[in-house]
Amino acid sequence: MSRRNSLVTGANRGLGLEYCRQLLARGDHVIATARHPAQAHELNRxxxxxxxxxxxxxxxxxxxxxxxxxxxxxxxxxxxEPLHLLINNAGLLHSGERFGHVAAANLEDSFRTNAMGPFLLTQALAPRLAEGATVANMSSQLGSIAGTTRFGTPTYCITKAALNMATRLLAAALADRGIRVVSLHPGWVATDMGGEQAPLAPAQSVEGLLKVLDGVGMSQSGSFLDWQGKVLPW
Structure with a gap:
């Protein structure tokens, strides 16, 4: 392969921007998307x-x-040329939600961003995906139903669980082309979403995530993995 083509959504900051940096460093041709590219100053630099x-x-x-x-x-x-790697990274978290006061609007735009968007984008780009390509859906351990023990960030949790189902469905839909689809938990990362107190730097998380993606085979398509390759419960 002369070069690998990768597309990253939500690339204007945080993990998306770091994905772009590391993919470029290893020689990929990168298409980066942002809602408002003119305001994505670091990405434009x-x-x-x-x-x-x-x-x-x-x-x-x-x-x-x-x-x-x-x-x-x-x-x-x-x-x-086809697309070899699609990273559905764009995500939304509404903070400060309390039971009894969760707004329908929060749930609706969280669903559109965190679950509907990745599913429909993958569907739209499927004809452009190379045989044997990889699709990474950036999920979270907060989307694990089995791992949920408390009430917190409900619209984020609900929609990341929906994204995990989208991963399973996309994996089945694309299996005959050898395309691998996985949900990934990046760890608790020091980004605008994760907060400064998070123990993982974006560079460390993305380095681990790319290693996981490089090693994913068809037997792992449809899996829910963390940044170190550990299987997480649905």
Missing amino acids: LAADHPGRLHVLPLDVTDPKAEAEIARELPLVLGD
């Missing part, structure tokens, strides 16, 4: 440092029309 190897495109994962549009735009960036 990274693109300037890697002309022709990092393309920044607008994408609101909650908008099915935008997902269909990016599928149409990919040939302008990749030509006839």
Whole structure:
């Protein structure tokens, strides 16, 4: 393979931005998406440092029309080349939710961002995926039903559990093409979402996640794994 083509959503900050850095460092051609590219200053600086190897495109994962549009735009960036790695990283967490006061609007936009978006984007980009490609859905251990013992961040937990089901369904749908689909828990990472007190740096988490993705075989497609490759309970 002359080069590997990777697409990362939610690439303007945090894990998404770090994915772009590490994928570029190992030689990938990267398509990075953000809801508002003009405001993604660090991502744009990274693109300037890697002309022709990092393309920044607008994408609101909650908008099915935008997902269909990016599928149409990919040939302008990749030509006839396929996509080898799709990282559905864009996510949303509403903080401060309390039982009895969880807003329907919070649940709706969390579902659109965390579950519907990754599913519909993968479906839209499926014709562009290479045989044997990998799809990574960035989930969380908070989406584990078996691991839930308390009430907290309900809209995030519910929609990450839905994302895990999407992973299983996509894995079944794409199995005959040898495409592997996994849900990944990045650990507790010091990002805007994870907070400064988190023990993992984004670089450490992404380094581990990429090692996991490199080692995923078809027997693990549809699995729920953490950043060190440990299987997590559904």
